[in-house]
Amino acid sequence: MNFNKDIFEVVRLIPKGRVTSYGAIAKYLGDARASRRIGWALNKSFASTPYVPAHRVVNRLGMLSGALHFPPERSMAEELREEGVQVKEGQVVEFEKCFWDPMTEL
DNA sequence: TTGTTGACGCTCA
DNA sequence: CTGAGCGCCAACA
Numbered sequence: 001m002n003f004n005k006d007i008f009e010v011v012r013l014i015p016k017g018r019v020t021s022y023g024a025i026a027k028y029l030g031d032a033r034a035s036r037r038i039g040w041a042l043n044k045s046f047a048s049t050p051y052v053p054a055h056r057v058v059n060r061l062g063m064l065s066g067a068l069h070f071p072p073e074r075s076m077a078e079e080l081r082e083e084g085v086q087v088k089e090g091q092v093v094e095f096e097k098c099f100w101d102p103m104t105e106l
Numbered sequence: 107t108t109g110t111t112g113a114c115g116c117t118c119a
Numbered sequence: 120c121t122g123a124g125c126g127c128c129a130a131c132a
Contacts, residue, residue, distance in 0.1 A: 003129095022114055032115090033127050039113035040129070059114060066113025076113095 003029065004041040008048055010102050014056040017084040018100035019092055021060045028102040043069060055079040062095030 006029050014020055026034040038057070043066075045052035055076040059065045067076040067090060077087040086093035 026114085031127095035114040036112065036127065037114095037129060040111095042113060054113080057113080064113085069113055 003034070003037065004044070007038055007041045008045060008052045011042070011045070011052050011054060011057055012050070013102070013106070014053060014100055017098065019056045019058055019062070019080070019085060019095070019098050020100045020102065021058060021062075023060050024099075024101050024103065025057065028106070039066060042066065046071070053079075056083075056100075058092060058095075062092035062099075064090045064092070 007025060010025050010028060011020075022035040022038045023032065025038055026032050042052070042054045042057060045054050054066070055064075055070065055074065057066075064076045064080075064087065070076050077090065080087050080092065085098050092098060
């Protein structure tokens with residue numbers, strides 16, 4: 001299905017040091033209610049190629065809700081920090097400033 | 107075929 | 120502010 005593919009595509013377009021939300025992606029793909037499916041799709045993103053920076057996708061509050069699903073090696077928080085995104089207590093600091101909206105950026 | 111689940115988002119009390 | 124509940128819908132047992 002194209003949906004998953006589109007999700008991966010959009011996620012790969014997220015600039016380094018920026019983050020976006022499930023809802024934003026869903027909206028961009030035309031189905032604002034697909035947020036749940038996005039999480040599910042991203043779950044499988046590990047097996048897909050090329051690499052999908054799923055750590056740049058968080059929920060609408062900027063929380064790393066999916067951190068537990070990441071391999072210990074690629075901790076969401078760590079990856080983000082390395083890219084210049086401050087993460088504290090499983091949440092993106094200054095989320096609004098790092099937020100990247102495909103709707104307005106593309 | 108049916109029921110449960112989930113990396114969400116929103117509303118209401 | 121916190122918690123509970125609901126809608127959505129694909130995947131899976």
